Amino acid sequence: MQPTSLAFQSKAAAALADPNLQTALGGIKTGWQRGRILAAERLPEFEQLRDQARDIKNHALANLDFYLEAFEARVLDAGGQVHWARDAAEARRIVQEICESADAKTVTKSKSMIAEEIGLNDHLEAAGITPVETDLGEYIIQLRKEPPSHLVGPAVHLTKDQVADLFEQTHGLPRTDDPTELVGQARTVLRQKYLQADVGITGANFLIAETGSAITVTNEGNAELTQGLPKVHVVIASLEKVIPSMEDAFTLLRVLARSATGQEFSAYTTVMTGPKRPGDLDGPEQFHVVLLDNGRTGMIGSKFQDMLRCIRCGACMNNCPVYLAAGGHAYGWVYVGPMGSVLTPQFVGIESAHTLPNASTFCGRCEEVCPVRIPLPNLMRHWREEQFKRQLMPSTVRQGLGAWGYLARRPALYRLATRLAMGVLGRLGKKRGRFARLPLAEGWTVSRDLPAPEGRTFMQQWRQRQRSRP
């Protein structure tokens, strides 16, 4: 997918004026955001579990080579195959080859962000293989030819009426806007696809070195039908998904659903180990795991290593004021919200995505809610520095930052300048208490008033109070 992240500003402006999108996004605060708070309150150990979840991922990231080797050995023991892919193109080719060797016409897919990252669907289609997304949200956006707008709810940007319109066009049935009937329609259509499919492709939330297992987490049960019905199952996962043991998986699972949707546990957590065993009445005959690097080994030991702890829960976006206003598509690539603002520059290059680390108020909510405590604002700050270093911002911004930097490093001068500015602004704005328009501040005043300063700076007030102390 070609990134369009540089158009963040104009897309965000359009998003703010889109009533359907604003309605759809409004539900996140009362739904997932509130759900997370309640779920955390119900589990007294939640904060300690977050610390442990962070430590497990840190430990795995410090020993990835050994854990990957252990994982591979167990997969082979269980009769599966492991394929290593250095980049997106290799991963696409490997999946295509597996599909071709199975003579696949149709492949079903359960939600995989890695498949989105490598643009797998377009590639398979070009090779004459029809990929069918089975997660209801992914199915909806596949029909609309859109990228996901959220990690957990890929179609969260749509209202019920928009889905009703889409299904009317696609399914050729009389229009209904009853959610139960809409879900029923998708269930019926996709049920046939499951049965037709030659290959099932799933992602993985975790890979377990101890057992060579892949773990999927869903609410719909689509991963189980995707991997359970076709002859061939392909798991596509990035390297950093590997963790030591099932015990570690349970700790991470305890914080995953609670952080994502506020559920105590997702409806289905499935641990898959190898192909079907002798005597088994169902299950795939082949079990493949594609391990994708795609730049991740380069993040190990870098300023961005912490990002590899991410377990894709979506809490950072559910709690981000920028995401909740602009929606996911404004971010212009596969990963959205605060985690996307850190990851997208990594994958597509800072020169194609430097708007994203700036699309943040640095309020810190994302870091506060992250189940594995990723310092997201800090990581965005690293990208901003990188952007400044590479001169990727307009010269006016650079000069402005330069001027501010000059002042900020000279406290006496800084105080004098702010004293003068606050004094003038205070007098000018005394009557109304705010400015509807202000030269050089149109960026602010075009959409809201600027409160007028009181007339004296903090430092002036501080000194005065110190003096008047008894």
Added chain:
Amino acid sequence: MSDNERRRAAILGRLRDVYRRSPEDEAAAIATVEQRVFHPAPNLIPARGQLDLEGRIELFTTMARNVQAEVERLPRLADVPAATSAFLRRHNLPQKLVVAPDPVLQGAGFASQPLLRLRFGDADQHDGAGLTLAFAGIAETGTLMLCSAAERPTLLAFLPENSLIVLPSARVFGAYEQAWQELRREQGRPPRSVNFITGPSRTGDIAQRLELGAHGPRRLAILLVDDLQAG
């Protein structure tokens, strides 16, 4: 060297270049990794599920009902056929059922329900209701743990719109770790598929409204059986 081996060596090589461990560090890292892979120890287990058996059964029941599962406690295995039939009647479903060919379920005495048409085997797309046996229950979140085997095919709990699952009361553990430890003790390596199931299938993908029965079962009935002996 195959292509795959070359790509593997490149990726692992890149990682080792980054880690640049001294021989001592490497030995220490290997020891830690082996410890964590071969002798995994539980991390923090929440206090919530650490109760006596009756307490665990009660918590399991509450948590499972909170996620729209039906839970019924039965004294004996021989009560399962009648409870199954009653479930189908209650939901206006045909008296038709596919049952896991597990010796325990085969010994449940389905002959006591002559109106119930049943077949032992795996589910297909025409089956409306499936019955299988859980390995364990987890009180913490009202979760079932199902282990695949020749006599317990996995699709039984996913393809039919109605899923009935027998759970021996004595197998309700407090935490996932305790159930998994029991699996390790009994089987060593995990079976092909271990399914943790918490309520019926659901989706919030249309305007974040909870809808049941997205792909998997619309209804989940858990039959908690105290005495698993046949007859």
